[in-house]
Structure formats: C-alpha cells, structure tokens
Amino acid sequence: MKTETTIQGLNAALSPARTAKKRIGFVPTMGNLHEGHLNLVREAKKLCDVVVVSIFVNPIQFGPNEDFDNYPRTLDKDSQLLADVGCDIVFAPSVEQMYGKQPLLTNISVSGITADLCGASRPGHFDGVAVVVSKLFNIVQPSLAFFGQKDFQQLAVIRQLVQDLSFPIEVIGVPITRAADGLALSSRNGYLTPEQRAVAPTIYQSLKHAEKALLEGVSLDTVLAEITTQLTQAGFVVDYVEARSPALQMVTDFKQDTVIFVAAKLGTTRLIDNLIVKFVG
Amino acid sequence: MKTETTIQGLNAALSPARTAKKRIGFVPTMGNLHEGHLNLVREAKKLCDVVVVSIFVNPIQFGPNEDFDNYPRTLDKDSQLLADVGCDIVFAPSVEQMYGKQPLLTNISVSGITADLCGASRPGHFDGVAVVVSKLFNIVQPSLAFFGQKDFQQLAVIRQLVQDLSFPIEVIGVPITRAADGLALSSRNGYLTPEQRAVAPTIYQSLKHAEKALLEGVSLDTVLAEITTQLTQAGFVVDYVEARSPALQMVTDFKQDTVIFVAAKLGTTRLIDNLIVKFVG
Incomplete structure (x- = not known):
C-alpha cells in the first residue's frame, strides 16, 4: 500500500492504473476509521481494480462551533487498518495541499435537499462537503466512489452533485455497519x-x-x-x-x-x- | 470531423484518443462562430492532438430579460467553419442532453470577482457559466481548455474555478481578435x-x-x-x-x-x- 500526501504524488502513483484503464475506486474519509469505513473499502475492492482511500479532515465542512480542531487524527492506526483490508493507495493531503495559499472563492450549493435534516443545524456543512468532494473527484478521477448510507443525506447530496455537474463517476451507497447491539458505527x-x-x-x-x-x-x-x-x-x-x-x-x-x-x-x-x-x- | 450530440457519442468518439493518452484540447462556445472563436481553435490545434469544440447555448447563464431565445443558432455554418480550421469533434448537445429532465439543484458561485463589472448587471450569469463549464469539463475531460480574453472576467472566473475545484485542466487565455477597424469580434x-x-x-x-x-x-x-x-x-x-x-x-x-x-x-x-x-x- 502506498501513502501519498501530494496531488503530484498521487498522480504518479495512479498513472500506471490510468494508462492500463483499470477501474479506480475511491473512498473519501476523514480518517479515525472504523468497520463502517472498512466495509466501504471492502465493497470498493469487490468492484474495482485499484482502491484509493482519502483521509482528510476538511475544515470548510465544519461550522465555527464544531469540532474541527478536536476531530481525531489517527493516521498510523488508519493506515494499518487500510493495509489489512487491501487498500492500494492512501491519499492523506495537508490542508495547504488541498486548498493552497490563495483564498477559496468558489462555493457549491445543492439546494432543496440540504436545507433540512442535518442541513438545518449545520449551515454551510453540505456546501463544504460538495466542494471537497468535487476537488477529490477531480484529483483522484475515479470510476466509482463509495459513500456510507449512515450519512444518507450526504449520499443524496453527492448523487445530486454528480448528476448535476456530469461527473463521469458512479456513486455507490453502502449499507450502515452496526455494532452487535445495533448502534450505527461512527x-x-x-x-x-x-x-x-x-x-x-x-x-x-x-x-x-x-x-x-x-x-x-x-x-x-x-x-x-x-x-x-x-x-x-x-x-x-x-x-x-x-x-x-x-x-x-x-x-x-x-x-x-x-x-x-x-x-x-x-x-x-x-x-x-x-x-x-x-x-x- | 465528427459531430456528436450526446455524451455517450462523444465518449465513444474520444475513446481512442483517451486510450492513446493524446492531449485533448477543448474550446467551449455558444456557436454563431466568428474569427475570434476560430483563433481559439487554431491555438488549440497548435497545443493539442485532438480538438473538441462544444456548441451549446446555455440557458442558465441568460437572465430573464436576456436574449436566450433569440441567440443565433447557426450549426451548419459553424460546422463548416470548424471543419476548415481542423476541429476534430464538434459536441452540439440539446438542452435536455445537458440538463436532463430532473431539476438542476446544484449551483456554483465564485465570489469576489463576479460581483462587479459584467456581474453587476447580469446577476447569476457567472454562476450559470461556472455550472455549464464544470459540466463540459467533466464530459470532455480535456487536458487544456481555451477561452478568449475578450470575456476577460469570464476567463478569470474559470481560472479561479479550475484552481478552487482542482480540475486537472490547464486554462489558456487567447488574445482578442479584432476587425480591421479595431472592433472586438463578437x-x-x-x-x-x-x-x-x-x-x-x-x-x-x-x-x-x-x-x-x-x-x-x-x-x-x-x-x-x-x-x-x-x-x-x-x-x-x-x-x-x-x-x-x-x-x-x-x-x-x-x-x-x-x-x-x-x-x-x-x-x-x-x-x-x-x-x-x-x-x-
């Protein structure tokens, strides 16, 4: 398993797969992985030749009173788990690698389906998700992308985004992974x-x-x-x-x-x- | 020169070039072509192996009192001009092919640089441009995209969009083409x-x-x-x-x-x- 922290490095790592027209599967995560994430990777392994997992805690999807600074960063443990389930490439960029030094001026909003449910108490959250997922799609250029049904609203937003912006990507929703007592893993x-x-x-x-x-x-x-x-x-x-x-x-x-x-x-x-x-x- | 009116047809036409990793150049237009557009194509021919020109009058970048319905549609004449300058593929989709039957819920806004100049009198115009250009980028997947400096603000918006959303595309600005008496072609x-x-x-x-x-x-x-x-x-x-x-x-x-x-x-x-x-x- 390779770990890449730059877009350039990721492109180099993916170049042979792209040339060989292999099916690239992509699982975007914010790390601190559990069995729910690993099931996304297992599903991607079934359907794709090469699986890329991104680990990036995306600042712009957190509200001012949310837990961005305290969000757990556990890259070493995550990498071990990903290697064990056969992930091919971990993409773990810095905030600067993703957003650069210039101000971000572009926003993406998906209206209608983001206003209520989790959108009501997290203004701007799904805009931040739409921007980072668009960036990651453009960086990884996968054929398939895998999202958990636990974040069902997010999955619906991503499906809408992919349809509306004509991303050449198939979105796969994966059922919720639960603990033995039924609690959804998170x-x-x-x-x-x-x-x-x-x-x-x-x-x-x-x-x-x-x-x-x-x-x-x-x-x-x-x-x-x-x-x-x-x-x-x-x-x-x-x-x-x-x-x-x-x-x-x-x-x-x-x-x-x-x-x-x-x-x-x-x-x-x-x-x-x-x-x-x-x-x- | 091939003319494709569907995304599927365009993908089929581009497939050999993609497999051979050829440099695909893209010139988005709304048709009714003049020497200014043709110079974009000539510049693309210089730098790319395969040149795709889209002809699509994009409804969502026109305001309610603007000239969408009356905007000139001259596909036959445009096709002849494009063939003469060596365009490889014309992509001329219908509105339904581009936007489907479901409502478009996704908007892209580029703040700061769209508020004044032409943005002041054309609210929503650059949002509509950002959405259609993003869609066309995802459909054509070019290495280079060519825009005229006549629409200088639009060019700046596209550059910002490409940087902010990490599109793997190089944006080329091409100088204004003028009539002999200096009038910018339009x-x-x-x-x-x-x-x-x-x-x-x-x-x-x-x-x-x-x-x-x-x-x-x-x-x-x-x-x-x-x-x-x-x-x-x-x-x-x-x-x-x-x-x-x-x-x-x-x-x-x-x-x-x-x-x-x-x-x-x-x-x-x-x-x-x-x-x-x-x-x-």
Missing part, C-alpha cells in the same frame, strides 16, 4: 461515556420498533412521535425525527419506501442514524 | 445597424487612447473619465469603465499591469471590450 461514538454508550443503541431500537409499527399499519405521524418519546425518555435531546422518500422528498404517509431519520444528542455528542423501511404494497 | 456585433457598426470601433479607439495617456503619465481616474466622455459623445450608453489588476483586484493608480474594461450599449446591443496596459516601471 467516529463520534468514541466521544460517548460508558453510560452514554450503553444508552446509545436506543436509537436503532426505536427505528426498528418504528419499522414494525409502520408495517402493522400505525400512522407515520404516530410512529415518528413514538421515536421522539422513546429517545427523550432514554435521556437524548432530540434534534429531529423525520421521514423522507429515498430521494429526500417530504412524505406524510407510509405508502412507498420511506427513510426514517434521527439526529439526537447524548450530552455533547450528536448521533445520527436512519432506517429504510421497505413498502410492501 | 456574436453580438451582428445585431448592430450599419450606422452603429460604424460607430462601434470608438470603444477600441478610446482604449488605445487611454493606454497612450497612461503611459504618458495621465492619472488613471482622468483616463477612465475620458473614455466615458468619448463613448457618450459617440452615442453609447456607458454601463461601466473600470480598471482592475489582471486578477481582477481593484486598482486606483497605474503602477502595475492594468486591464481597462468597457461595457457600453449602442441601441439595445451591449458591447464589451478590454485592453491590458503593460506597466513599464
């Missing part, structure tokens, strides 16, 4: 105290309960309210509990495949999760 | 009446006069005011007369290379021009 789980970690799986339990209730004919409104009640009783401060179509359109009834989204805080740690409930007509 | 010159066409070269004459005055030590303010006076006396309605650095920063004195920008209307036709005045310290 870098932020490491911020939880042992007590909070014990409570955290309530999110998934409430989603599974909601799925069962919907399939039994309970109304969508009732089901969403129940999730909020369960989480609040367990000690969460709920940010949102919402239902959307897979394309993130508003839905009021359960009469198509429906994604239920949860964002809730335990102490200072904000957790998100979602579940796609299949409609059986 | 599709819009065709809208002028014979009387207006006779007056139109006053723009270039006033710019050359300004260059001479600056080099003789006349102040920048005075020189800019003189251009406005000359144009107004000749029957123009002046939109702006401004000086900027080549990177479009404000300048108040002539103590570096300085670009003088003019936009002025003759009747309903808006003409733009610019002149780079070299500073000899």
